[in-house]
Amino acid sequence: MDQGNQLFTLALGLVPPWAVDVVRFTVEEKRLDLYVNFSRGSHFPCPVCGQDCPVHDTQEKVWRATLLKAWLENARTSDLPPIVRVAYTIMNHWDGVLRWFESQITNGILEGFNSLIQSAKAKARGYRTHKNFINMAYLILGKLDLRLPT
Structure with missing residues (x-):
């Protein structure tokens, strides 16, 4: 670990196995990127049982x-x-x-579903039972092809 990485590791208060792995600064973007990583083969406590477990995959955040x-x-x-x-x-x-x-x-898909259900409700001017209304919602949202074969 070089001195710059070690300095940022200390400044962030990271403890082993965590350490700053890469430091990138771009003047044009006025941006400082710090990449925090852990030593290969490190174990972390399981959130469920608390036992130390090896890491199987990681995701950059x-x-x-x-x-x-x-x-x-x-x-x-x-x-x-x-x-x-x-x-x-x-x-x-x-x-x-x-x-x-x-x-x-986003919730855009849910808003689209809601729009289709509301239009079905408006077209029918009410259904006799809740079950009929739910069945109509399934038919509309399922996009089933109900045409007769020719």
Whole structure:
């Protein structure tokens, strides 16, 4: 480990097996990237049973939350009411915003399903039973081809 990596490891308070592996700074982007890694063959406590277990796979993570929090602090204290509203909206939906960074999945598909169900409900002007309504939702959302063979 070179001195720069060792300095960042100490500054972040990392303890073995964790250490800063790579440090990249780009002046043009005003960006500092730190890659934290662990020694090969390290064991970590299992979240379920607590026993030390080997690592089978890893996934690179980006600390976007830290950057977003810094932006939110600046946005909340700005004198621009729309920016302040956006900051408070993000804070109120914090878990969902961070989850999007991990999964990149939105609720757009669910909104589309809801739209189809609402249009079916409007077309029928009510169903005799809840069971009939649920069956109609399955038929519409299932996109079944109910045409007779020719």
